[in-house]
Amino acid sequence: AQSVTQPDIHITVSEGASLELRCNYSYGATPYLFWYVQSPGQGLQLLLKYFSGDTLVQGIKGFEAEFKRSQSSFNLRKPSVHWSDAAEYFCAVGDGQGSQGNLIFGKGTKLSVKP
């Protein structure tokens, strides 16, 4: 069965510092991978996605993620965090085109930013 693990429940970084949020997945074939961000009291917004091709993908708000098949990982990175990046981040895996588009979400990582 598909699953997604986000090992870090809560991370605190200083403004201007770099950020890496971890995501590991379990899936039999090539997965469709996503990162979403949720600000307090809001819905989810898509940051970036990986379907195939270049394993380093760029997203909105200066985020990027790297797909590593050998490690079953899709970690999210940002070189310099801004206070407005404080939010909860969710990694998700999908079962590909031609399916129902269902997503399995990780439990989320809450990011706090220190001034």
Next chain:
Amino acid sequence: DAGITQSPRHKVTETGTPVTLRCHQTENHRYMYWYRQDPGHGLRLIHYSYGVKDTDKGEVSDGYSVSRSKTEDFLLTLESATSSQTSVYFCATLDGNSYEQYFGPGTRLTVT
């Protein structure tokens, strides 16, 4: 923004009462989803729809039913609400071209 609205945005109800949440989309997307979000659990799929009158169960479907009589509307019904159904409910749609899911603003439901 896929033009997804949810109503009501907040609701408090008593145990044993029926509750219906509505999701409305303006993008003519074929697939629609209902999720619940609980602390420590992330988002879990309740039901989804792949067309008018075509629905299927997700991971946590017990106690919930859905209906879709029009492309733009997807209803989630709790036949007899229980305290364990206190949660934030999100509707989403799938853009079949980009394969991206777009989420509504959520409905916070409290069952007392």
